Amino acid sequence: MTVFLRRAAAMAHKETLHISRDAWTLYVGLVLPLVLLVLLGFGVSFDLDHMPLQVVDLDHSPESRALIEDFTAAGEFVLAGSLASGDEAAQAFAAKQSVAVLTIPEGYARALARSEVATVGLLLDGSDGQSAQQAVTRADALARIASLRSTGRAVVPPLAAATWTRFNPAGRSALFLVPGISAYVLALVAVLLTALSVAREWERGSMEQLFCTPVRRGEIIVGKLVPYLCMGIVQVLLVLAAGAWVFGVPARGDLFTLGLASLLFMLGMLGQGVLISIITRNQMVATQASTMTSMLPSMLLSGFIFPVDNMPLLLQGISHLVPARYYIDILRGVLLKGNGLSESLFELAMLVAFASLMMGLSLARFRRKLA
């Protein structure tokens, strides 16, 4: 046992020297998580605002101006000038001047005065689908408010809904994204860096040299993985600390569960990286294989940004094989909902299963490769 530890420690020492002499590895390990956090936390907000709006006001009445005021008051729409007629909309969209054009027909104020239905038009640039979608919803709501105001009398609502939002009342994207960032960074660094570092030994022939030393297969793998495991732990702490400090991400639940889940997830990812490198033995192929099997699924099929419930059934099925999905579930549960060990048992079991599968396959493949 002590021999095993000594040899594994020697391998780990060698790998640590590789890493610490390579500024790039440190960048990706420590700077990339923060860059991602800042870009996703500040830049990617699915609550869209500042949508450029152009108007065609053919009515020129105080009422029509009040409606335009309503549209731009809340900051969702920003006035980007006016057009002479709706026919110019397509051209304005092609030139990216606006994403929506509000047209108020002649007689708008008259229709309101007569208690009739006043119809206004909203032309939308469907090539910017996210903005268009949001614009339709917002415009309907704004028109409803404006209708009530012009009614001028109080209506007793027959039905009212009281909504409480739990866990993230302000609806901030950062709270939602931080757990995913942590998973994505681990998937990226653990799978990719280990895959590249092992594949490089094959490519350069230094793996053969290692085989001539008394170090055993298991010791090579353990020694290779330990430094990356440590790096992963630092990354998780970094993302969570920065998330808490910059975006106020809470940690309401059991931190032991969080640590355990992170460790299991990392072991699975490291195992996957080793497996890829043993199968491919080539850095270029290893990167593409890691992209396909780890980074893309961790981004797209894990619920990181896009909810899994919304996907076609086949993709939902595949998403059950993506360990990041379980890890993100646990993280969100612990951080936002205050969950603990008992709520996370199933997800933890899945992470254990994935990690053992990857490690087992790696060891088996590694032995066979040599024989």
Added chain:
Amino acid sequence: MMRILVQLSAVFVKEVRQTVQDKRVVALLTMVPIVQVLLFGYAIDFDVDRVPTAIVDLDDTPESREVLQGVLADGTLASIGRLPSIPAAEAALESSEAAVVLIVPEGFARAHARREPARLQVLVDGSDPTRSSVAAGAVNGFVASRLSALATAGPRIEVRSRLFFNPALSTPVYMVPGIAGMLLLLVTTVVTAMGLAREREVGTLEQIRVTPLPSSVLMVGKVTPYILIGLVDVSAALGVGAWLFGVPIRGSLLLFYAVTAAYLLTTVGIGLLISTLTNSQQQAYIGAFMFMLPAMLLSGTMTPVHSMPGWLQPLTYVNPLRYYTECVRAILLKGATAGDLWVQILALVVIGLLVITTATRRFHAGAH
């Protein structure tokens, strides 16, 4: 002139042979883009619907059932079943079984009969803000429709929406053009950066340097195969997009390929530049990734540029992916012409030339 062409084709042939030699690389270079378009196309859907909803009906009257049915009618919320009590509903929310809980309190029907406001209670899991706002919107929309059904007597403002270019507002139609740019970036930048780094790592770069090849010829010969691969990949992506997701092709294909070529110049140029800054394939990959990730997030593909905070927006001006995405969306969906897009095309060409000359210079300087 003749000599340069001979040299160019020699480098080109060498590069192609080296790439084709490993069948797995070829398979990956052609398969990855198609898988990506499929994944992105099917996985990303900004129309949130079928939000799992638990129901707690404490009133259990015909009125309460009718209202619950009405809220669920448009399919945004999908019932996962009835729960007996509010604590049970909260547990479902915590375990993520449900994202929304609709509660009809006792006395709902009675309040309704007395013409008092009858209250529905809604619990929403806010950890996913997009989903929670859509869910709350669905309930409020239903409530408002009841209200306006009552207030038909007064004046009313109605919005009639008309969507240009993408009438069904299908997500893949506007996402696929953005994805095309992302996958070109993923394939060409990484492969170029790693290809040159590999030569340096294995030591063959030194051997090439002893030959009479000028470094500019070496650069051009090296990137040409990757530009061709990029053109093949983008065609595959466009084919899948048009065939499976109904992405229209309204503009000129010639313009599309010209813009793609200009964009590829920037992506392979950045790959070359990264490879002159690094010593190994691992570093080259990391370098490429450090560029690609921000480029994708700041391209306007995932979220529109005008909704980003003001201090981030200037960064998008140096991002070739932003210009390419704008061009492709405009050409495919709006049928834009070169005249409409000259700013974007000019920006791509300028960035491309700048990057490639810097890379060649650095490469040249590194030789001494």
